[in-house]
Amino acid sequence: DGGITQSPKYLFRKEGQNVTLSCEQNLNHDAMYWYRQDPGQGLRLIYYSQIVNDFQKGDIAEGYSVSREKKESFPLTVTSAQKNPTAFYLCASSLSPYGSPLHFGNGTRLTVT
Amino acid sequence: SQQGEEDPQALSIQEGENATMNCSYKTSINNLQWYRQNSGRGLVHLILIRSNEREKHSGRLRVTLDTSKKSSSLLITASRAADTASYFCATVANSGNTGKLIFGQGTTLQVKP
Numbered sequence: 001d002g003g004i005t006q007s008p009k010y011l012f013r014k015e016g017q018n019v020t021l022s023c024e025q026n027l028n029h030d031a032m033y034w035y036r037q038d039p040g041q042g043l044r045l046i047y048y049s050q051i052v053n054d055f056q057k058g059d060i061a062e063g064y065s066v067s068r069e070k071k072e073s074f075p076l077t078v079t080s081a082q083k084n085p086t087a088f089y090l091c092a093s094s095l096s097p098y099g100s101p102l103h104f105g106n107g108t109r110l111t112v113t
Numbered sequence: 114s115q116q117g118e119e120d121p122q123a124l125s126i127q128e129g130e131n132a133t134m135n136c137s138y139k140t141s142i143n144n145l146q147w148y149r150q151n152s153g154r155g156l157v158h159l160i161l162i163r164s165n166e167r168e169k170h171s172g173r174l175r176v177t178l179d180t181s182k183k184s185s186s187l188l189i190t191a192s193r194a195a196d197t198a199s200y201f202c203a204t205v206a207n208s209g210n211t212g213k214l215i216f217g218q219g220t221t222l223q224v225k226p
Contacts, residue, residue, distance in 0.1 A: 004155075031212075042201060043156075043216040050212075058213070090155055098212035099143050099205035104155030 002027045006091050006105035013085075013112050021076045021108045023091035031097035032074035036060060037088045037107075046089075049074055050097035078110065085112045118217050119202060125223040132189040134220040136202030137182075143205040145178060146214065147187050150199045159187075159200075194226045 004025045013019045025032065031050050035043040045058030049068040063082025068074050074093075078085045088109050092102040120135045136145070144163045148156040162169045162178045162185065169176045175188040189196055199221045203214040 006155075035216075040218075042218040045213060045215075048213065092156075094212075096212070099214070100212070101146060101158040101161055102148075102156070102203075102214060104157070106155045107153070109153075 004091055004093055004103055004105035006089075006108050008108060009106070011108055011110045013110070015112055016080045017112075018077055018079050019085075019110065019112075021078070021089055021091075021110070023074045023076065023105060024072055025074075025093045025103075026072060027093055027095075027103060028071070029093035029095050029103070030071070031094045031100075032068065033092045033094075033102065034058075034064070034066065034074070034076045035090045035092065037090060043090065046076065048097075078112075085110060119200070119220040121220060122218070123221045123223075125225065126192060128192060128194055128224055128226050130192055132192050132196070132222055132224070134187045134200050134222070136185045136187070136217055138185075138202075138204045138217075139183065140204075140206055142180070143212075145176075145185050145205075146203045147174075147176060147185075148201045148203060148216075150201065150219070152198075156201065189222075192222075192224045194224050196222060197224045198222060 007022045033048040034046040044060050047066040049055040065077045090107045091105045094100040094102050118137050146161045147159045150156045160171050162176050173190045178185045199219045201219045203216045
C-alpha cells in the first residue's frame with residue numbers, strides 16, 4: 001500500500017535537546033511538506049521541498065531544519081532554538097508542487113518538558 | 114499567515130441532518146481544497162475546486178465557490194456519526210508559483226447518533 005509513514009507516533013524530549021522526526025513516502029511524489037498543528041488550531045507550514053536536494057522555509061521555520069537527500073525521505077529536526085516545540089507535527093506529500101492535493105501521514109506528537 | 118477562516122468553529126447536529134461549513138479567504142486563488150481530520154490523525158483530502166468552477170459534488174459532499182465573495186462552503190448531506198471530525202479548507206494562492214497550501218483553523222463537527 002502506498003502512503004506516508006511518520007515515526008514515532010509519540011516522542012518525549014527534555015528541553016535543550018534536538019530531536020529528529022522521520023517522514024517516508026512511497027507514493028513517488030516530488031513535493032513534501034512539514035506542518036505544525038497546535039490544539040484547536042489549523043496547520044502552519046514549517047518547511048517544504050519541491051524536489052530532491054532543495055527545500056524552502058515556510059511560515060514558521062525558525063528553530064527547525066530539514067534535509068531532502070532522497071525523494072522518499074524528508075526528516076525534520078526540531079532544535080533547541082525552537083521556543084515552543086510541543087505540538088503535533090504532520091508530514092505530507094503531493095504529486096506536483098503546484099497546488100496538488102496533499103497526502104498526509106498520521107503525525108508525530110512531540111512533548112518537550 | 115493563515116488565509117482561510119472557517120465558520121462556524123464548532124457544529125453539533127443529529128445523524129441524518131445536513132451540515133454546512135463555510136470558508137472565507139483573502140487573496141486570489143488557483144484552487145481551494147477541503148480536508149477532514151479525525152481526532153489524533155492526519156488530514157484526508159476530500160475535494161478540490163478550481164477557481165473557474167462554481168460547484169462540485171463527491172458522494173454526499175457538495176462544495177461551492179464564490180470567487181467574488183472569496184468564500185466557499187462544504188455541505189455534507191444525510192450526516193452519519195462517522196462524519197464526526199474536523200474539517201479544514203486550504204487555498205492555493207494565484208500569485209507566485211510555490212503552490213503552497215494555506216490552511217484555515219477548521220470547523221469541528223459532531224454528529225450525534
